[in-house]
Amino acid sequence: MLNLTNDELLTTTRAVRKRLDLSRPVELEVIERCIEIALQAPIPPVMKVHFIVVTDSDQRRALADLYRRGNDQVAQVRDQAVTSAWTEQATLTKILSSAQYLADHLQEVPVYVIPCIEGRSDDAPITWQAGIWGTIFPATWSFMLAARSRGLGSTLTGNHLFFEREAATILGIPYEQVMQAALIPVAYTQGTDFKPAQRRPLGDVLHRNRW
Ligand SMILES: Cc1cc2nc3c(=O)[nH]c(=O)nc-3n(C[C@H](O)[C@H](O)[C@H](O)COP(=O)(O)O)c2cc1C
Numbered sequence: 001m002l003n004l005t006n007d008e009l010l011t012t013t014r015a016v017r018k019r020l021d022l023s024r025p026v027e028l029e030v031i032e033r034c035i036e037i038a039l040q041a042p043i044p045p046v047m048k049v050h051f052i053v054v055t056d057s058d059q060r061r062a063l064a065d066l067y068r069r070g071n072d073q074v075a076q077v078r079d080q081a082v083t084s085a086w087t088e089q090a091t092l093t094k095i096l097s098s099a100q101y102l103a104d105h106l107q108e109v110p111v112y113v114i115p116c117i118e119g120r121s122d123d124a125p126i127t128w129q130a131g132i133w134g135t136i137f138p139a140t141w142s143f144m145l146a147a148r149s150r151g152l153g154s155t156l157t158g159n160h161l162f163f164e165r166e167a168a169t170i171l172g173i174p175y176e177q178v179m180q181a182a183l184i185p186v187a188y189t190q191g192t193d194f195k196p197a198q199r200r201p202l203g204d205v206l207h208r209n210r211w
Helices: 006-012 028-038 057-083 089-108 126-148 159-171
Strands: 049-054 111-118 152-154 178-180 184-188
Touching: 006 126, 028 049, 028 111, 028 126, 049 057, 049 126, 057 089, 057 159, 111 126, 126 152, 126 184, 159 178
Parallel strands: none
Antiparallel strands: 049 111, 111 178, 111 184, 152 184
């Protein structure tokens, strides 16, 4: 376990891509413990979350191919969006280079964790959408925090979801009943020192009593 305070854990759990150690195996029991911790997130009794842990190299390669196809789809939109974003250009260049690295090397990451939830939110009203995503993502984030505290790095990714049905076939997921929320590549990190990210200043986001 890393020696991090709660605040350090919460402010330094970054999207890790280039600093994933692709040659070091990850023990399955460590992943399982992180999932047990994730299950302590606020999950209402009606919600049924699942985590698929993928270590099989053929399945990882097939999912990585889907991911890259999705990545190509977002690339153009993303490049337009980032040029108008508030973040400094140097930071954006770094993020894009990091994202491309992950796309190029995804099949080499030793473990993928795919958080899923029973039920589909396609065309659902906002309350059901909130229930679905508000259940699976806190649990997913808890998983990522638990992983970071054990020296593991991860990134929340969704590019493969452009082809969710094909991914469901690869993973044996009953697509009509179960929705995938993300694909989390997980590996030990090269070094464990990560810094807080550049974010909008508090004054831009904090509203007192009204918008
Ligand atoms: C729903 C969702 C999907 C995302 N999909 C991807 C993805 O497919 N690939 C990727 O490299 N980053 C993806 N990201 C971005 C990263 O997870 C992360 O939020 C971003 O790189 C900022 O990381 P940082 O907080 O460490 O700076 C996604 C983020 C969200 C919220």
